[in-house]
Amino acid sequence: xxxxxxxxxxxxxxxxxGMQAAHSDLLTVHHDPAVIVRADAPVAGKVxxxxxxxxxxxxxxxxxxxxGMLAAACPGPVFTSPTSDQVVDAIAxxxxxxGALLIVKNYTGDVLNFEMAAELAETEVRSVVIDDDVAVKxxxxxAGRRGVGxxxxxxKIVGAAAERGDDLxxxxxxxxxxxxxxxxxxxxLTACTVPHVGEPSFELADDEMEIGIGIHGEPGxxxxxxxxxxxxxxxxxxxxxxxxxxxxxxxxLLFTNGMGGTPLIELYLAHGIAEQLLADxxxxxxxxxxxxxxxxxxxxxxxxxxxxxxxxxxxxxxxPVHTPALRWGV
Amino acid sequence: xxxxxxxxxxxxDQAIGDADHGENMKRGFTAVVAxxxxxxxxxxxxVLKLVATTLISTVGGAAGPLxxxxxxxxxxxxxxxSELDCDTVARALQAALDGVIARGKAAVGDKTMVDALTxxxxxxxxxxxxxxxALAAAADAAAEGANSTVPMxxxxxxxxxxxxxxxxHMDPGSRSTALLLRSFADTAAKS
Numbered sequence: 001x002x003x004x005x006x007x008x009x010x011x012x013x014x015x016x017x018g019m020q021a022a023h024s025d026l027l028t029v030h031h032d033p034a035v036i037v038r039a040d041a042p043v044a045g046k047v048x049x050x051x052x053x054x055x056x057x058x059x060x061x062x063x064x065x066x067x068g069m070l071a072a073a074c075p076g077p078v079f080t081s082p083t084s085d086q087v088v089d090a091i092a093x094x095x096x097x098x099g100a101l102l103i104v105k106n107y108t109g110d111v112l113n114f115e116m117a118a119e120l121a122e123t124e125v126r127s128v129v130i131d132d133d134v135a136v137k138x139x140x141x142x143a144g145r146r147g148v149g150x151x152x153x154x155x156k157i158v159g160a161a162a163e164r165g166d167d168l169x170x171x172x173x174x175x176x177x178x179x180x181x182x183x184x185x186x187x188x189l190t191a192c193t194v195p196h197v198g199e200p201s202f203e204l205a206d207d208e209m210e211i212g213i214g215i216h217g218e219p220g221x222x223x224x225x226x227x228x229x230x231x232x233x234x235x236x237x238x239x240x241x242x243x244x245x246x247x248x249x250x251x252x253l254l255f256t257n258g259m260g261g262t263p264l265i266e267l268y269l270a271h272g273i274a275e276q277l278l279a280d281x282x283x284x285x286x287x288x289x290x291x292x293x294x295x296x297x298x299x300x301x302x303x304x305x306x307x308x309x310x311x312x313x314x315x316x317x318x319x320p321v322h323t324p325a326l327r328w329g330v
Numbered sequence: 331x332x333x334x335x336x337x338x339x340x341x342x343d344q345a346i347g348d349a350d351h352g353e354n355m356k357r358g359f360t361a362v363v364a365x366x367x368x369x370x371x372x373x374x375x376x377v378l379k380l381v382a383t384t385l386i387s388t389v390g391g392a393a394g395p396l397x398x399x400x401x402x403x404x405x406x407x408x409x410x411x412s413e414l415d416c417d418t419v420a421r422a423l424q425a426a427l428d429g430v431i432a433r434g435k436a437a438v439g440d441k442t443m444v445d446a447l448t449x450x451x452x453x454x455x456x457x458x459x460x461x462x463x464a465l466a467a468a469a470d471a472a473a474e475g476a477n478s479t480v481p482m483x484x485x486x487x488x489x490x491x492x493x494x495x496x497x498x499h500m501d502p503g504s505r506s507t508a509l510l511l512r513s514f515a516d517t518a519a520k521s
Binding site for chain 2: 033079083108109115116137196214216217218
């Protein structure tokens with residue numbers, strides 16, 4: 001294992017110190033329990049949008065803390081959900097009197113810890129669970145679909161609503177509308193290595209790729225031979241399009257995401273193919289995001305997320321945002 | 331015990347999960363030992379409660395809330411009894427199982443810790459009357475229960491994403507449950 005770390009046991013806290021140093025104008029990092037809070041929190045009269053999850057997905061979630069997005073993020077250990085006392089602490093630190101909305105990615109650990117936190121918090125709290133990964137069958141026989149790329153879009157759009165002063169019920173309703181309209185799927189060319197494990201999380205031969213991966217180094221739907229970029233993009237887009245389903249005339253946001261180890265040249269290449277495939281289907285790409293925003297350590301691979309837009313979502317997407325990882329309109 | 335088996339739990343979790351179970355349990359129980367050493371509680375119920383709150387605040391993942399809830403319910407079942415008799419232990423195990431099921435909504439056959447804990451509760455018989463005998467029987471049953479998860483297809487947790495590919499591996503949560511019960515049994519046998 002080659003990594004820029006001092007000690008696998010302190011990777012997260014060491015990285016948080018660097019994050020504080022780099023972005024002290026935007027956020028404040030608290031330790032024990034670890035919580036990343038926007039620098040001007042609590043903001044009176046505004047709903048506090050709070051998320052969190054295992055570390056190793058940076059910039060998700062801490063990189064999205066700041067004006068127009070998250071009030072706080074709770075970073076767990078690498079690929080492990082935060083504990084409920086982190087979430088309780090985040091709720092208390094950001095309480096501006098308008099309640100808190102928790103954005104929870106659908107993983108058993110995250111759901112259980114956020115659920116316990118919501119029970120323990122002294123503020124009015126609502127929770128939404130995002131489960132946009134079409135690679136997982138949603139049935140009685142699984143934990144349900146995972147929360148992946150759609151989380152980034154959800155945090156941006158609902159964060160803008162909270163910033164403009166929408167109340168808790170309105171933020172929750174908007175979040176549910178975004179969740180109902182967003183779908184994602186990913187693939188990996190290589191596995192990733194969790195620092196405290198020290199070896200790759202699954203096996204992939206040089207000529208293989210894993211389709212339908214999540215963001216925790218867990219294996220996906222199936223191993224297949226590596227194909228051309230056009231075939232890869234089609235393999236991700238087709239299940240997404242047929243799932244919602246998206247249809248001709250839809251307006252969408254296309255999010256082409258890197259898994260951490262994929263160079264931008266390849267992401268742009270893939271993004272261009274996806275734009276063309278959508279144009280061929282009569283689907284209008286009105287907004288786009290390209291880059292590594294929800295990652296899986298150093299994994300090479302990509303995911304594609306499609307969000308069906310309405311006028312309000314477009315307006316909120318375009319609204320000013322000032323965070324370490326997303327910044328426009330300021 | 332958990333310390334010694336950390337790597338094994340990591341490997342089991344790597345096969346069908348996300349390779350964090352061993353590390354999470356080690357972190358949690360290291361904190362438990364430190365807190366018990368620092369301020370030893372004076373009743374079994376208080377020990378169980380301290381274990382519960384420590385695990386909830388240190389383990390993360392699904393195991394933190396699940397084991398936390400189990401120990402919390404066991405603490406309530408034990409109450410302020412100054413010593414544990416066999417009936418109390420059996421009641422505490424049942425309460426722990428009920429708590430895990432309520433929190434995690436898993437059933438027998440889903441390839442989870444419930445598959446180890448359910449037969450353990452059933453086997454914790456007080457016919458011989460001693461806590462040590464009941465816990466030894468529970469630990470044996472939990473180990474068998476953990477083995478029974480190998481051919482199962484997971485229906486809960488991250489392993490469920492694998493579908494049929496989850497078969498052929500032991501569920502790490504059932505294994506850690508069996509290890510904990512073995513550790514309780516060994517401790518009871520020595521006291």
